[in-house]
Amino acid sequence: MITLTVLYGTPDDVEKFDEYYFGTHIPLARAVPGLKDTKVTRFLPGPDGSAPEFHLMAQLFFADAEAMDAAMSTDEGRALAADGAKLGNSPTMLVGSTE
Secondary structure, three states: OEEEEEEEOOOOOHHHHHHHHHHHHHHHHHOOOOOOEEEEEEOOOOOOOOOOOOOEEEEEEEOOHHHHHHHHOOHHHHHHHHHHHHHOOOOEEEEEEOO
């Protein structure tokens, strides 16, 4: 399994970001062919009460690297990538094998 992990910093307008992210961006992600699963984590303050370093983490799961490449090359994958720019947030993206 290959996981594309996307970490989003805290946006200036959390409510506006969340509304767009969950109302538009996540449905686009879930429409990508070959995507096995999608999970979103909303970070909370740390055990010491400190603010989290990131606002959200999205994880997109694919069968393997070839499946991820094929999925992101589809019209839906390209639409998802293009929509990411509309979020106004420069995310950190990581790709890794999940066991």
